[in-house]
Amino acid sequence: MVITNKLKYDTPLLRMGGRDIALSREIKVLGLTIDDKLTFNTHVTNVCRKALNIYKQLARAAKVEWGLSPEIVRTIYVAVIEPVILYAASAWATAASKLGIRKHLNEVQRGFAQKMVKAYRTTSLNSALVLSGLLPLDLRIREAASLYEIKKGYSRRVVEDRAVEVPIPYARAPHPAKIAHLEFGMVENSADLIQRVNDGPQVFTDGSKIEGKVGAALSLWNDGAEITVKKLKLEEFCTVFQAELLAITKATAIIKAHRTGGIFSIYSDSRSALETITRGVSLHPLVIETRKNIQEAAENGKTIKLFWIKAHAGMEGNERADELAKEAALRLKKKPDYDECPISFVKRILRQDTIGEWEKRYQTEQTAKTTKLFLPSAAQAYRMIRSVQPYGKLTQILTGHGGFAQYLNRFKCRESPSCACDDLVEETVPHLLVECPIFERLRFDLEQAIDVRLEIDKLHEIMLDKRKRSKFLEYSIQICGKVNNKNK
Ligand SMILES: [Zn+2]
Known part of the structure; x- marks a missing residue:
């Protein structure tokens, strides 16, 4: 293999014992596929395929009629998929910021994130990540690479002039x-x-x-x-x-x-x-x-x-x-x-960096509009989402992707996007939760119980309060169930 940044070069001719030795475009060393342009495209494709194959085999071995439960999917993701993909991250971490590779990683992660919260297939990566509480894979790769570099003393990031407590050789x-x-x-x-x-x-x-x-x-x-x-x-x-x-x-x-x-x-x-x-x-x-x-x-x-x-x-x-x-x-x-400096401190700072970066991405990307009504901050969501464990109906509400007329109409599964209450009003999650007269009774009871008037701008505050949140989510699931039945 020849690694060079020259556009034009003479292919070296190698002979050994009277035989021509052919050049190869890539070689595999200790499980890392290195290509002659150092793009690591093949490596990422390989690890993604490997990770998905492992998942498929596990899913088949489990053979549960209704598919794997979200907790098991999470366990498989954390214990198997992420480590397989993060392997030797420090060698190819720079490649993970490239668009093509990120796309590939996103695709793999989106599938898992959606399964963990049982979201519709159309749910955006942005929504699925926030609801499943997973950190974006490319950022995780960068984090793992930084940690390795700091431990080995190649990088002074985070630690600056502090000495890192490393194991005695x-x-x-x-x-x-x-x-x-x-x-x-x-x-x-x-x-x-x-x-x-x-x-x-x-x-x-x-x-x-x-x-x-x-x-x-x-x-x-x-x-x-x-x-x-x-x-x-x-x-x-x-x-x-x-x-x-x-x-x-x-x-x-x-x-x-x-x-x-x-x-x-x-x-x-x-x-x-x-x-x-x-x-x-x-x-x-x-x-x-x-x-x-x-x-x-x-x-x-x-x-x-x-x-x-x-x-x-x-x-x-x-x-x-x-x-x-x-x-x-x-x-x-x-x-x-x-x-x-203990490694735990370094890890904490790196994690804060990762979350900060994710927050920026979550805010600037156009997707996850409905999710942002409930969870305007990715960092806040990351702290509390595991106690909510969105699944099925709740995920439909929190993403807007579910059995709602407006959504079904958008994906050509229903003729009209309007709500049963009024032909001129679209049946969307915000409408159902805070306006729709059909659910006035339910809403009144909820407002009494949590002592808040339900408005779009209030939703994220309700989500931050543990007691109000659980009452509000119960109410949302109830509405979702009724609307799903109607739109069947
Ligand atoms: Zn309505």
């Missing part, structure tokens, strides 16, 4: 044969704790995130009295998990540097932190450091025992560490002791 991790076996004990009440007092010095650790600020602390005890404390500051984007881990790491460092040997105990109320440390498979930089400290301390005659301590159970040392960690978070003014 395998080469620098301890040799599997040398991973020491660690475990932690449980302390559930004061009686358990008192038994341990004579074991030797005790370090209570805790991490805290409060008002968006993060801190950690340790409190060192000997013979039942506090000897010293240490407060630690973390960057605001850090997580509580990082704070808990940092406190334990510092505790092991202090013990390692301690003059005398013997037994030392560390108490933490974070079970997940202790589990991650003791399991020994994590490549988290703080976990690796902690394990290293414990091992080095052991080589110098110091035994470090780890304990999980029940939080808020009135145990003095733990309460003290908790209080100190909160203080550290809120009042400690110093350069952070730890400032590595």
Whole structure:
């Protein structure tokens, strides 16, 4: 294969052992089809076909008479289709912004989004995505590619000058044969704790995130009295998990540097932190450091025992560490002791970007007019739509694509677009919901129940209020059912 940006070039002639070696237009490497123009058209076509085939096979295997339920379609989409298409996204993400490829991706996604909400086939992608709560596929591809680049350090997007917390490379991790076996004990009440007092010095650790600020602390005890404390500051984007881990790491460092040997105990109320440390498979930089400290301390005659301590159970040392960690978070003014940016933070920012981009697209595109009456913002809809789970009749109402005279007439399934109430008025969703005199009774009852006068401009506000929304949707489904029956 020849990759060049020259328009004219001489085709190289290759011979090996007296045989001509033919040029090919594309090659497949590790499941990625690379073509000589780097368009990735063939790759996208291939993955889309592969994804659809998997779906077809699963659907056939399930063999449910009425087709797959929307929840199952969603599961298949999230667990199979998206990963298949996102595979090696960072290699071809730039191609996903091209119109031809986007069209192809949209087609695949539209089918799934429609099935998830049981929408009419004519429903636009814009509507179907908002109602199914799926993010546009091309934006997801861009997001996955950005995340990969940031993790690998190729891109400073989002993180800017911050350091990203990445797993320790395998080469620098301890040799599997040398991973020491660690475990932690449980302390559930004061009686358990008192038994341990004579074991030797005790370090209570805790991490805290409060008002968006993060801190950690340790409190060192000997013979039942506090000897010293240490407060630690973390960057605001850090997580509580990082704070808990940092406190334990510092505790092991202090013990390692301690003059005398013997037994030392560390108490933490974070079970997940202790589990991650003791399991020994994590490549988290703080976990690796902690394990290293414990091992080095052991080589110098110091035994470090780890304990999980029940939080808020009135145990003095733990309460003290908790209080100190909160203080550290809120009042400690110093350069952070730890400032590595967690991947979860990067993901969150990237997701916000994606939603922002989608919002722009949703607003500017001409489609989804009826959907926008109810859900004017894609970002807002994304947050609440899973609790609504539009399906069937509700989807008809929210898209305007359904058994309504105006729609049926538009697609040549009915002679007249007018409503039964008046020959001059088209039977559309807005008309049925807020004007049509046929449903005046129902509407009156609803208005009493939610204390709002039904108007087109009020619909999106009703959708934002959980209680009003459920009453309003019930009302809509009822009307849709009646109109569907009439138009059969
Ligand atoms: Zn009417």
